[in-house]
Amino acid sequence: MEDCKTDNNLKERFWRGLNSEQLKSATRILYESSDSFEKLKRKTRLEEEENNPVNASEKTLVNQQPTDSRLKVLDEMLERLKTIEAKMSNMKKRNLEGKREYESYEATKSSDQERRQNRHTNGGRYYR
The missing domain is CATH 1.20.5 (Single alpha-helices involved in coiled-coils or other helix-helix interfaces)
Known part of the structure; x- marks a missing residue:
């Protein structure tokens, strides 16, 4: 019971601390589900990488000039x-x-x- 409460608190603080509304809307389902904080964090990081203008393989910014x-x-x-x-x-x-x-x-x-x-x-x- 205590672990579940701690996990829910971590999920809430993490999700509310996100600055991107796009990330929040992409991860809302995991936030509202009974999945763990770790799953929410991993999914958020994956979404962040997909939406980030940095190409993961080349590590160069788009429109950097x-x-x-x-x-x-x-x-x-x-x-x-x-x-x-x-x-x-x-x-x-x-x-x-x-x-x-x-x-x-x-x-x-x-x-x-x-x-x-x-x-x-x-x-x-x-x-x-």
Whole structure:
């Protein structure tokens, strides 16, 4: 009884997980029958092989040749990526230059502040 319940659960999960309606309709009879999960799985795999565009003996896909329009789109995308990479590289260079300028500005600013503080440490009083 437990084995039958497990087998039915496996059949249900397997059959509901099929994405192809064509496979579902071809295997519906086995799914609804009292046959085992293994029979359903084997029959489904056979149906899948028959309906698959892959020739089982040659293992080559039908209509595998890319069209000119696909190649053109891929070339355009590649050019866009190259442009984006170049822009990013320029931005990184400018960012590094900006950091260097900021650091040198900060160093100059802090040395100016030190000079001002040293000049005013005596409070402007001169002793003779």
